[in-house]
Amino acid sequence: MLGLNKKDTSLLIIVALLTLLAPFILNPFPEGSAMAQFNAGYPDLMQRFVIFGIFAIGFNILFGLTGYLSFGHAAFLGVGSYSAVWMFKLLSYNVIPAIALSVVVAGLFSLLIGFVSLRRSGIYFSILTLAFAQMSFALAYSVLSNPKFNLTNGETGLQVYADDPQILQGANSPDLPHLFGLPMRATYTMDVGAWSFDFNAGYYLCAVIMMVVFYLAIRIFRSPFGMMLRAVKSNQQRMNYTGLNSKPYTLAAFVISGMYAGLAGGLMAAMDPLAGAERMQWTASGEVVLMTILGGTGTLIGPVLGAGFIKYFENIFSKINDNVLHSWFAFLPDGLEDAVVFLIHPFIGKGWHLTLGILFMLVVIYLPGGLVEGGQRLLKRFKRKKKDTDDAPSGKTEPAE
Amino acid sequence: MAILRVKDVSKRFGGLKALTDVNLNVEENSVHAIIGPNGAGKSTLLNCLVGKLMPDTGSVLFNNNSVLGLEPFQINQMGISRVFQTPEIFGELTVMENMLIPIFAMRDGAFRMHAYETIANEREVVEQAEAMLEEMNMADKREMNAASLSRGDKRRLEIGMCLSQNPRLLLLDEPTAGMARADTNNTIDLLKQIKDERDITIAIIEHDMHVVFSLAERITVLAQGTPLVEDTPENIRGNPKVREAYLGETAA
Amino acid sequence: MDAILLQILNGLDKGSAYALIALGLTLIFGTLGVVNFAHGALFMIGAFCAVTLQKLLNLSFETLDETQKDFLGNPLKVETPYVEYWFGPEVGATIIDWSVPLAILFAIPVMLLVGYVMERGLIKHFYKRPHADQILVTFGLAIVLQEIVKYFFGANPIQTPPPDALSGSVDLGIMVGFDPNAIIYPIWRLVYFGFAVGIIGAVFSFLQFTTFGMVVRAGMADRETVGLLGINIDRRFTIMFGIAAAVAGLAGVMYGPLNPPNYHMGMDFLVLSFVVVVVGGMGSLPGAVLAGFLLGILESFASTTWATTTIPGINQIIIYLVAIIVLLTRPRGLMGRKGVMEE
Numbered sequence: 001m002l003g004l005n006k007k008d009t010s011l012l013i014i015v016a017l018l019t020l021l022a023p024f025i026l027n028p029f030p031e032g033s034a035m036a037q038f039n040a041g042y043p044d045l046m047q048r049f050v051i052f053g054i055f056a057i058g059f060n061i062l063f064g065l066t067g068y069l070s071f072g073h074a075a076f077l078g079v080g081s082y083s084a085v086w087m088f089k090l091l092s093y094n095v096i097p098a099i100a101l102s103v104v105v106a107g108l109f110s111l112l113i114g115f116v117s118l119r120r121s122g123i124y125f126s127i128l129t130l131a132f133a134q135m136s137f138a139l140a141y142s143v144l145s146n147p148k149f150n151l152t153n154g155e156t157g158l159q160v161y162a163d164d165p166q167i168l169q170g171a172n173s174p175d176l177p178h179l180f181g182l183p184m185r186a187t188y189t190m191d192v193g194a195w196s197f198d199f200n201a202g203y204y205l206c207a208v209i210m211m212v213v214f215y216l217a218i219r220i221f222r223s224p225f226g227m228m229l230r231a232v233k234s235n236q237q238r239m240n241y242t243g244l245n246s247k248p249y250t251l252a253a254f255v256i257s258g259m260y261a262g263l264a265g266g267l268m269a270a271m272d273p274l275a276g277a278e279r280m281q282w283t284a285s286g287e288v289v290l291m292t293i294l295g296g297t298g299t300l301i302g303p304v305l306g307a308g309f310i311k312y313f314e315n316i317f318s319k320i321n322d323n324v325l326h327s328w329f330a331f332l333p334d335g336l337e338d339a340v341v342f343l344i345h346p347f348i349g350k351g352w353h354l355t356l357g358i359l360f361m362l363v364v365i366y367l368p369g370g371l372v373e374g375g376q377r378l379l380k381r382f383k384r385k386k387k388d389t390d391d392a393p394s395g396k397t398e399p400a401e
Numbered sequence: 402m403a404i405l406r407v408k409d410v411s412k413r414f415g416g417l418k419a420l421t422d423v424n425l426n427v428e429e430n431s432v433h434a435i436i437g438p439n440g441a442g443k444s445t446l447l448n449c450l451v452g453k454l455m456p457d458t459g460s461v462l463f464n465n466n467s468v469l470g471l472e473p474f475q476i477n478q479m480g481i482s483r484v485f486q487t488p489e490i491f492g493e494l495t496v497m498e499n500m501l502i503p504i505f506a507m508r509d510g511a512f513r514m515h516a517y518e519t520i521a522n523e524r525e526v527v528e529q530a531e532a533m534l535e536e537m538n539m540a541d542k543r544e545m546n547a548a549s550l551s552r553g554d555k556r557r558l559e560i561g562m563c564l565s566q567n568p569r570l571l572l573l574d575e576p577t578a579g580m581a582r583a584d585t586n587n588t589i590d591l592l593k594q595i596k597d598e599r600d601i602t603i604a605i606i607e608h609d610m611h612v613v614f615s616l617a618e619r620i621t622v623l624a625q626g627t628p629l630v631e632d633t634p635e636n637i638r639g640n641p642k643v644r645e646a647y648l649g650e651t652a653a
Numbered sequence: 654m655d656a657i658l659l660q661i662l663n664g665l666d667k668g669s670a671y672a673l674i675a676l677g678l679t680l681i682f683g684t685l686g687v688v689n690f691a692h693g694a695l696f697m698i699g700a701f702c703a704v705t706l707q708k709l710l711n712l713s714f715e716t717l718d719e720t721q722k723d724f725l726g727n728p729l730k731v732e733t734p735y736v737e738y739w740f741g742p743e744v745g746a747t748i749i750d751w752s753v754p755l756a757i758l759f760a761i762p763v764m765l766l767v768g769y770v771m772e773r774g775l776i777k778h779f780y781k782r783p784h785a786d787q788i789l790v791t792f793g794l795a796i797v798l799q800e801i802v803k804y805f806f807g808a809n810p811i812q813t814p815p816p817d818a819l820s821g822s823v824d825l826g827i828m829v830g831f832d833p834n835a836i837i838y839p840i841w842r843l844v845y846f847g848f849a850v851g852i853i854g855a856v857f858s859f860l861q862f863t864t865f866g867m868v869v870r871a872g873m874a875d876r877e878t879v880g881l882l883g884i885n886i887d888r889r890f891t892i893m894f895g896i897a898a899a900v901a902g903l904a905g906v907m908y909g910p911l912n913p914p915n916y917h918m919g920m921d922f923l924v925l926s927f928v929v930v931v932v933g934g935m936g937s938l939p940g941a942v943l944a945g946f947l948l949g950i951l952e953s954f955a956s957t958t959w960a961t962t963t964i965p966g967i968n969q970i971i972i973y974l975v976a977i978i979v980l981l982t983r984p985r986g987l988m989g990r991k992g993v994m995e996e
Contacts, residue, residue: 003519069785120984123688123784127927128980134924135973142966224505225516231502234491242503243477245511252514282924286792293789346804357796364790
């Protein structure tokens, strides 16, 4: 289907089903129950899942295929957000031109930065991208925000004001981001018994876009171009002596991933029409690195899993506090209960970053293939066990190895 | 007609003269070996031919076009393929993909943004790659990771990758270095077969006299960065100057 | 003239910190071949060694002074630090006052231990792995260290004042014949600069004049050959890592009085220090030091009112700008050697 082989088609269908049914899947617990805190089916959280999914899918096209580790991709995300908000300010609140411009501007910006950074490879490349991103952050935060020339509105962040031109804004169109009149905040809540499911317009726009770019990512992975990118990672010397110029291949991957980041940034602004410089900081670049590695570098589904995993647990962990822990471990004897809560305390609430850091280190050390590799290993072990039990009767007749 | 003409090439590294006025002609469809003791400048010369090093003076003409100042990929696109001393292959890719890449490079040039096509739909390229794997006796290993191949198979794969581009000139840099006797003989047989079946020029840099005398039609002896003598294998064998500079040394 | 001199002096303190961190980064990279993204965290841990010692010295017990009353008429509660109780009020107060310099003694064993544990426990397993993996795992470690410090010390900066005798400023201008008040310079900055020069001198003489240092330098020049000589490189790597950690830590200890330490100071310095290393030339120790001071001074010039009114915010991007220009025009950096990390 769609030019994909069977395996990829089923992967795409699974991802499509999961994203379309996410409002159900992420809200498995009835409203008001003790487990409701594990629900994740809120519009803004679901939007973050898919937006960061897009960001990570794009990053993986660069890092997963070519092996070039960029520490500056948040710059493209930020540029995308700024472009989108500028479209809101100048044209109208319709999200289509905003998203389109954010992709184009991020593409051009990444072409410029990529052209310069890719003159070096390895760690130099990582540091160059880091330097560029930090520079972009400083530019957005202060340099490009002064009375004479205010492109970013500095610390406050760029937003739409009442006196902005908005030349295409119709009299009747909503005064917030919308898709041809459908506000991004529009949410239909469906109540089924004790359960409650939110269907949000913004989420579905992001979800559809994610499926499209996920499909494009599959095409890139399976294309001759994708194979060349893996060749860049594998052996650039052989590549050059095989008549291939590795530079434009890497640059193309860089620009594509920059456009994915810009798209994610544009969508962020489309969900909430605000763009701030902190989106460009290198910790934000680090976050997409974490997502990709945690999920599984170089795999198709890994980055999406990683983005979802991090954003989900970030949300859950920040909600857990000592009271919650005490209620969980209430079955333990008092002294033991306090001890357990005391031990877990540093890792929850504001300690989420500590947990994430440790988890990330463990993955890099023991599971370089991320969650995907972990899943495969589990599956293999499970299959082997099953096979062992199946083979058990016939195994007796054969000599032991 | 000489397909490769090296004229007055010199190369210095700091105070060290690596090559001094090297003149060398490789005739079309011949097998030409370049031999010499360690430090004679064989590798430097090879690197000057493929774009890795830029000679200080002199010219290198391939098919009457200068290759100097060109990038390795441009020289490859002119029709020179290189086999490395330790096999350079795409270790993380499958054997089949290793074979596909040079064929794509032949068809599409140094860069093409074919990001929306699917490899499986490129019938012609796939068929060529399959045929080449067949010819290299590696069809059964097509889905293996190239890194997991044996040393001899890696060498076969690399030679196959080069041949799949139908190069006019095949450069081999000590293709049997570090190989066991059996693998060496296999490689010799493979190269003989290539020489017999194809219109191809082979230039080979080699240490192993057994390989050189089994394959070469012309031999250039390099000593201290300059060609000592160039002749047929029979005459080289009897040449006292060569014996002194090179063969004598190994015989001793 | 005096204005220029003032800006140069103003750049020295940050420049010293850059130079010291970059020196450690280069030592680790040059000997172990590891790119250590957690090096900034070591700097931060050093600064928090000073914080910890300060807190320890200020540990007090409470007594009731019956002779004095507080405003409610109750006996006044008096906090007496244990050190004052043990050593007498005067000596005790002096010890507390000098807590930052004293923290050097406290930080050296702590940093060596941290470095040892880090190298043996983690870095060792990454010698053979790609640079990307090294960056990733040390990046993760940096997050973890930073979060641990945040957990114990909170997110707000903590004041670590210099000793009374070394706080305040001196008029340097008069000494070299300028008008009075032309160059007023905080004493602690001078101390920090002197301290940095001392450490740098110590590291260089250690590498220059000891057999150990000779082996390390040879290792930086050609790791394989030294390995072939049968010298136990492994143990030396560990020691080298400990030294680099101690250098970064000491730089942090003494930096506290200039800028109150907070948990993310390491990350802030790390990014800039990496840029410094690259500008100086990967693997070149003198390059790291030179670039550290140069960029510190450059940053100080870019922070002048004249510069920031001409190009707003230039002080925040100048280092990156310079790094990009240097990398593009002279990829090896100011003093980089051929062949280091070129492929």
